[in-house]
Amino acid sequence: MQLVEAVRSKSQPLAEDYCRHYDKVAERFDYHPWQAGEWERRADWLASTHSERAPRDSMIEVLTAYNLKQGNDHEAVRQSLALLAQEDTLVITGGQQAGLFTGPLLVIYKAISIIRLAREASATLGKPVVPVFWIAGEDHDFDEVNHWFALTPQLAVERYRLEHPTGKREAVSRLDFDSWADALAKMEEWLQDSDFKPDLMARLREFADVSRTLTDYFARIMGWLFGAHGLVLLDSEDPALRRLESPMFRRLLADCDELNRCVLDGSAAVAELGYTPQADQTPGQANLFFYDDNGERTLLYRDGDGFTNRKRTFRVEKAELERLVEEEPWRFSNNVMTRPMMQDYVLPVLAVVLGPGEIAYWSLTREAFHRMGLWLPIIKPRLEFTLIEGTVHKNMEKFGLTYDAVMDQFDDFRQEWLMDQGQYEVEELFSETRRRFLELYRPVMETVASLNPGLAKLGDTNKQKIVEQIEYLRNRAADSLQSKFSSGLRQLDRIRLSLNPLSKPQERVYNVFAYLNRYGSGWIDELIVTSYDNDGKHRLMFF
Incomplete structure (x- = not known):
């Protein structure tokens, strides 16, 4: 394995500046990601506020039960949980939706x-x-989690997707699936024969047999891949x-008006810096x-002394929500703005790992964090x-194609290469x-028109x-040329589809x-285990 840095701008301008020009966005965050001493400063703050978070023993109980349920019972995981029971142990966290077969590569990264x-x-x-x-x-x-893509031997990027089992707006963890057979059959069809395929398929079937939901399936696979690393x-x-x-939901509910104002202020502040707010x-x-009461997950809005949904098709009094948050807390969940604060309440979060879009989301939350007494x-x-696989890399070298050229100039390169083969x-x-x-026909047109003006239209039609017919023959010749050099074109297309499928980064x-x-x-x-910096840079990995 070889790693090479590749300078690529992130799709999110605020995230790009966060990684490359932090001073431009520093006012939207509380810790400098690249400055020495910040680990210690955050650890000291966590130590001084430990009593304000969820009870550690209860948190350990929840995590232990869940990982045992999902088969993530590796010795390294048990050791992580034992360490987490200690008051000075901290957490690095990050998250993602539970995609089918783990979803895109970025989840693994x-x-x-x-x-x-x-x-x-x-x-x-x-420590x-x-x-x-x-x-x-x-x-x-x-729709974010129900599919995966594969590059077929016919050089087509194909998608398999699951059908929604109920059609209702329910959390993915609440959606039961009767069978994974079709998804497994498609995976087996799309995977080429290899030494690893029998074991992979056996594991996927084993996990499917004990997975009721997409989240169950996702957790089983992630535990298999990463449980040995704790x-x-x-x-x-x-x-x-x-x-x-429940206690944090109670606080979020009680202070929702001020928290909404804080998020609006954060959005305005991000806009003043010249960025488009992500949410x-x-x-x-x-x-x-x-x-x-219909089992639909709906976003709450204030409606006088109570709450409603966006379409105002139902209403619930604040006192009723306050009762339910105590007695039935599973009826509540966070949105993208409150999840970061809930995460900080549940876990002693030293640092969080985020993608470009998430960094932009979190930039809106600073005032809300402070309102809740958090950093x-x-x-x-x-x-x-x-x-980058060996054959793809070999063909890139054959054509003199760099990674940047594949990502930014591939169509021009492909056309120029074909021209060089004789199409020019x-x-x-x-x-x-x-x-x-x-040029030769022009005097003919002029002559027939002078003899009989009515012949001008006929002459133009003939022209x-x-x-x-000339264009028809030109297109047939071009097709023949492409057929003659189809092997090279196929190699070029394989490069593009491997690195930049659907005009998107491979990892997405x-x-x-x-x-x-x-x-x-x-x-x-x-x-x-390989040594390299977590500096926000893109890297090419050559097999």
């Missing part, structure tokens, strides 16, 4: 980032720091966790979700990689033929037919199992 940073922080502070992956099982955006899993929709979160905020938004934790960008001469020949024909499209199938899981372990 986030887990790697969390594990590596926990080790780095522990070495720096001289235990445990990696915790926060599964966003409370999210109801099913990664502790947490499901934000876990009913036991909801009971632990839409409206006055009256409570930034909490609630399960109504934003240290924010570290997740690691970014593009995996063909194009020139037909262009010259067309020009000379039109267009001849031009169309492809699933990890194609690479596990070809190379095993050793490369994941190497990415965890």
Whole structure:
């Protein structure tokens, strides 16, 4: 394995400046991500405020039960939980929705980032720091998690998707699936035969047999990949966790008006810095979700002394919500603005690992954090990689194609290469033929028009037919040329589809199992232990 840095601008301008020009955005955060001493400053603050978070013994009880339930019972996980029971142990966390077969590669890179940073922080502070992956099982955006993509042998990027089992706006962790058979059959079809395939498919079937929901399936796979590295899993929709979160839900509900104002102020401050706020905020938004009597997860809005949904199709009094938050806390969940604060209440968060969009989200929350008596934790960008397989790399060298050229100039390069194979001469020949024909035909048109004006239209029609025949022959010649050089074109297309599928970074499209199938899981372990900085830079990994 070889790692090479690649200078790529992030898709989110605020996140780009966070990583490259922190001073531009420093006022939106509480800790400098690259400055010495910040680990210690955050650790000291956590030590001084430990009594304001959820009881540690209750938190350990919830995490232990959940990881045992999901089979994440590795010795390293048990050790992480034992360390977390100590009052001075801190946490590096980060999270993602529970995607089918783990979703895109970036999920894997986030887990790697969390594990590596926990080790780095522990070495720096001289105290235990445990990696915790926060599964966003409370999210109801099913279209975000119900699919995965694969590059087929026919060089097509194909998608498999699950159908929603109920059609209701329910948290992903509440959606039961009767069978994973179709998804497993498609995975087996799309994976090429390899030494690793039988074991992979056996594991996926084993996990499917004991998984009721997408979150269950996701947790089983993540535990298998990362449990040996001590990664502790947490499901934000876990009913036991909801009971632990009840006091914080009570605070968020009681202060929702001021918190909404804080988020609106944060959004305005981000806009004043010249960035587009990542999330839409409206006055009256409570930034909490609630399960109504129909079992639908709906965002709450203030309505006088009570609350309603966006369409005002139901209403609930504040006193009733205050009762339910005590007696039925599982009917509440966080939105993107309150989840960071809930995370800080549940866990002693030293630092959080975020993607570019998440960094932009969190930049809106500083005032809200302070309102709740919290500080934003240290924010570290997740690691970014593009995996470049040996054959693809060999062909890139053959064509003299760099990674940047593939990402930014591929279509131009492909066309220029084809021209160099002879298409330029063909194009020139037909262009010259067309020009000379039109030049020779002009006096003919002028002569027939002078003899009989009615012949001008006929002459023009005749001219267009001849031009169309020239163009027809030109297109056939171009097709023949492409067929002649189809092998080279296929190699070029394989490069593009490997690195920039659907005109998106590889890590946002492809699933990890194609690479596990070809190379095993050793490369994941190497990415965890190899020495390199978590500096927000993109890296190319050559197999």
